[in-house]
Amino acid sequence: MKKMDILQAPFVREMVEVTTNLYRLGWDERNGGNISYLLKKEEILPFLDPNEVLRTIPMIFDGSKLAGKYFIVTGSGKYFKNVSAAPTDNLGVVRVSDDGKGVELLWGLTNDAVPTSELPSHFMSHIARLEVDPENRVIMHNHASHLLAMSFTHNLDEKAFTRTLWQMCTECLVVFPEGIGVLPWLVPGTNEIGKATAAKMKETRLVLWPQHGIYGAGKDMDEVFGLIETAEKAAEVYTYVCAQGGIKQTISDENLWTLADAFGVIPKEGYLEER
Ligand code: 13P
Ligand code: ZN
DSSP states (O other): OOOOOGGGSHHHHHHHHHHHHHHHTTSOOTTOOEEEEEEOHHHHTTTOOTTOOOEEEEOSSOOGGGTTOEEEEEBTTOOGGGTTTOHHHHEEEEEEOTTSSEEEEEEEOTTTOOBOTTHHHHHHHHHHHHHHOTTOOEEEEEOOHHHHHHHHHSOOOHHHHHHHHHHHOTHHHHHOTTOOEEOOOOOTTSHHHHHHHHHHHTTOSEEEETTTEEEEEESSHHHHHHHHHHHHHHHHHHHHHHHTTSOSOOOOHHHHHHHHHHHTOOOOTTSSOOO
8 A cells, every 4th residue: 555655644744743843942953852752653654664673873871661663853963953854864663573672764864874873761751651651652861051050050959959840830830740850960871871761761851961851751741841941941940040049938838738739749758858
């Protein structure tokens, strides 16, 4: 059966749209940032023949828990700025090989391009998130400016960092009641940072890489984009608050408890003063 034009596939359109938005926001300079999006086989079948493997690309970690799964990913060294003009050069659809030692390329990543160098962090995070939420499909990394700046000026204790974000915008507690995970500074693209990110992802959908950027996870593109956008907005407000001379009043823990009750969310245990 004749396949449809993959450039019209909803998952390609979504990747184009989100990378364009992320670039517009200034969070993905040069090749900064990467996205992986778990696809269902039935989503790719109208566009691709799963038996037509263009090439196999080795991975430096064990992806066997994702064997047979399909993803659309951003390419390594590719600029989000360029994705909309040339999706085939900058994006790729891959399937994790049966032995978990590589990915089979089905579309895109032309001229021998390879998936993002952060594939260990992405795939290990997918494995971690799928264990707690079978609906999880998207992992997104970018260099959100104010969160990145805040990783220089704010205490990196997870509870302290989370509490400040919750206090900066009323919506924050509702959007990420589990808080934000914070790693130590680590070398990007390694299995070590992949394992550390995935370990945090078991508890929180947001993980800060100090002096580097942010990771987010969720069931769809809107959820992850919205999650990062909300935390980044709080970090932006924090930047203004500091520039305006510091906090004179904020949202009290009592208010945060009332908010949690009103929206039916459970704040991370121990992060708010007991009522
Ligand atoms: P890639 O171009 O390999 O995706 O790397 C970008 C990045 O942000 C590394 O952390
Ligand atoms: Zn990065």
